Amino acid sequence: MKKMLFLLATMLFSIAASAEDGHDLWLRYNEVNKAQVTANKQSPTIDIAKNEMKRYWQGAKVQLVVSENGPKDGAFSIKGNMNSVTIEAGTDIGVLYGAYDLLRTQGIGQKKQDLSKFSAPAFGIRLLNHWDNLDGSIERGYAGNSIFWNAKASTQIITEYARANASLGINGTVLNNVNASPKMLTAEYIDSVKIYADLLRPYGIKVYLSINFASPMALGATKTADPLDKDVVAWWKAKAKEIYALIPDFGGFLVKANSEGQPGPGDYKRSHADGANMLADALQPYGGIVMWRCFVYGANHKGEDRVKQAVSEFKPLDGKFRPNVILQTKNGPLDFQPREPYSPIFDQIEETPNMVELQITQEYTGQSLHLVYLATMWKEFFSFVSPESLVGIAGVANIGNDRNWCGHHFSQANWYAFGRLAWNPQLSAEEIAEEWLCQTFSQNNQFVKEMTNVMMESREACVDYMMPLGLHHIFKFDHHYGPEPDGFKAQYPIEWCPVYYHKADAEGVGFDRSSKGTNAVAQYREPYCSLYDNLSTCPEEYLLWFHHVPWTYKMKSGRTLWQELNMHYNRGVEKVKEHRATWNMLWMHVDKQRYEEVSERLNHQVYNAQEWRDVCLKYFATFSGQQIEP
Secondary structure, eight states: OHHHHHHHHHHHHHHHOSOOOSTTTTOOOOOOOOOEEEESOOOHHHHHHHHHHHHHOOSSEEEEEEOTTSOOTTOEEEEEOSSEEEEEESSHHHHHHHHHHHHHHHHTTOOOSOOOEEEOOSOSEEEEEOOBOTTSOBTTOOSSSOSSSSTTOOHHHHHHHHHHHHTTTOOEEEOSOSSOOGGGGSHHHHHHHHHHHHHHGGGTOEEEEEEOTTHHHHTTSOSOOOTTOHHHHHHHHHHHHHHHHHOTTOOEEEEOOSSTTOOOGGGGTOOHHHHHHHHHHHHGGGTOEEEEEOOOOSGGGTTSOGGGHHHHHHGGGTTOSOTTEEEEEESSSSSSOSSOOOOTHHHHOOSSOEEEEEEOSOTTTTGGGSOOOOHHHHHHHHTTSOGGGOSEEEEEOOOOSSTTSSSSGGGHHHHHHHHHHHHOTTSOHHHHHHHHHHHHTOOOHHHHHHHHHHHHHHHHHHHHHHSGGGOOOOBOTTTOOSBOTTOOOTTSOGGGSTHHHHOOOSSEESOOOSTTTTOGGGGSOTTHHHHHHSTTTSOGGGHHHHOOEETTOBOTTSSBHHHHHHHHHHHHHHHHHHHHHHHHHTGGGSOHHHHHHHHHHHHHHHHHHHHHHHHHHHHHHHHHOOOOOO
């Protein structure tokens, strides 16, 4: 009997799916070639929409209509049912977005008689930031090398990439690292950018470039990079003209300046506005934009709390930027931590357009070895910062040339979730997880229910086993993987060292940013300024971010702070073990290859969560003087 059960289980496992490497992402449609598709216009974009619907739509008739009166800016309307449906938009790309919306509805197994809807993107700018280097490597990349800058880049891969992004409504891509090489603006590389722009254009994707602010000087064309120097101004104008001659719809520049050693206008005692405006003037005749990153800290603010420095730098410049300059700010004031309060720059900058930068690649959340679903983090941000206050959204991409694109199969969900929230930030994280699971793995109700729960719990589990209660930036020094709470290197600025952030001592732990400390709370609007300032009202998830708290402080649970830290670290480890057990239980709904690959990573995550707990509690116990609790 046992042998028969074993054989049955083996047969079910092999039937579940053939070998599957994850390359198809959430676009694993069954080809049916059933629908009759007509369109009132022909273009490369409309041809893609026609082909997608003809090959994969299970209904009968589809009409694609580009109308002068139709919705613009990528919006679309759908009317009809499975027998006959019409997608109408004022633009070709709106029609393509409508086609992908219908295929998504079909892919998640929704059985709707009336398919009618109207959909419009919340943000005009919805783009990926690739931190890809020209040598093919990727900074904070955990899924192989660049799909753009390596000898094996192919038309097919770029087209597949474009299709995946268009299915989510992503409409822009920055092709290179914000720590940019000046060579990016040489003719050799601009010619490559044109090739990519031509491939991406039919999918509604504009290309942008990160630029090195000192490019004209580094390339030997000028003696300086001073943004007020006439030769520098002339060089950038000529460079913009050169780019737009090849790529008429080029999107513009992304700039990291005067941060972490990157050159910028501050090198010449000029302001960020001086630098951004010089570039903006060069791009303005062609409709280009400058996205100027607010991630700045360092020498100009010696001794100032790092999380205050962006507001200190940019608040005095608010309103002094050209209209085509957008300030791009990370969701939190530090650096993509598993949990941060929202960045107060979104409270302080009122006259200059803002866009938010989210990190899809899991630099600080286990990289592509941990299952950590980030939509819950991003929804948390939007609970503080209204989408209506932003003109755009950028995501630091997690895409490489691994066959499954993202390293971890579940890291694909973060690419997907970013795109969905970039279109509609009102969607719930749970709804997006369900969509992705249905399209990527299985529509089985048990599988979707159980794994949605795993995904929804995963980020909080990560916070628990890494840095609960507001602890932050206690990762290993350079690669940011694994714990190093004792990290200190005298040859580096203190702001790069973990000990700067937790400030553990015999009395307690945490960074005092209250009005009695660095007063970082003053940068927040009310009620958050007062809420965070008061130890008794500060939300416990941010407690050690804003306060240095005694080890014996009584928490809301009745436990002491030390006991509460122990509880969170242990809870995080146990939760990851539960998630592994859930995945193991659902093997029959997943193909063999992806099942085994996810299992291997979950095993590693359990081991690493235990390492985080043990290292951190052992270290903090040397200050608390108390026993580690099981």
